[in-house]
Amino acid sequence: MSSIKQFQVTFDCAEPERVARFWCEVLGYVVPPPPEGFATWDDFDRTLPPEQQGAAFACGDPSGVGPRLYFQRVPEGKVVKNRVHLDVRVGTGLVGEERLATLEAECARLVELGAVRVRLLLADDHNESCIHMQDVEGNEFCLD
Numbered sequence: 001m002s003s004i005k006q007f008q009v010t011f012d013c014a015e016p017e018r019v020a021r022f023w024c025e026v027l028g029y030v031v032p033p034p035p036e037g038f039a040t041w042d043d044f045d046r047t048l049p050p051e052q053q054g055a056a057f058a059c060g061d062p063s064g065v066g067p068r069l070y071f072q073r074v075p076e077g078k079v080v081k082n083r084v085h086l087d088v089r090v091g092t093g094l095v096g097e098e099r100l101a102t103l104e105a106e107c108a109r110l111v112e113l114g115a116v117r118v119r120l121l122l123a124d125d126h127n128e129s130c131i132h133m134q135d136v137e138g139n140e141f142c143l144d
Contacts, residue, residue: 008068009086012078013137016057016071017041022136023069025113026088029059078138087144091128099129103143107131110143 013019023029031041038044045053060068090106091099107117110133118132118140131143 006067008070010070010072011139012074013071013139014073014077015137016054016073019135019137019139020057020059020069020071022113022115024059026110026115026135027066027069028062029066029069030062031057031059082140085139086141087130088141089144091130091144095123095128099123103129103131106143107133 011019020031024031034041034044038047041057048055055073056071058068058070060066088106091102094102103120107115111117114136116134116138118134120131121127121129123129128144133141133143135141
């Protein structure tokens with residue numbers, strides 16, 4: 001039996017490129033080059049049937065280590081809490097005030113990009129502090 005080595009995380013959304021570019025900024029990901037023969041993704045997109053234009057966008061870890069992120073347009077909006085979310089690990093190994101300061105600084109940066117701060121969860125007997133947030137379309141994630 002072989003084990004899976006690569007996977008992709010897929011987001012349902014209304015505006016795939018907008019959400020993808022937000023996550024590029026959050027994670028330091030990049031948009032891959034357009035298909036051969038096209039100068040830009042917009043040039044490629046214009047060759048698609050109207051109903052497929054702007055329907056998907058992707059980005060990836062420039063080092064090739066992290067998963068590819070794929071964003072697909074869906075007709076319905078987000079209506080309930082995500083069953084799966086990303087933990088953006090900015091405070092790994094930090095505790096106490098140092099961890100909180102790191103989380104707060106990254107939270108401020110992401111809010112400037114369009115994220116929404118939901119709430120701070122302070123450390124307890126089992127977990128370190130983290131900040132619950134939402135991306136530009138309301139998808140939950142944690143600064144951890």
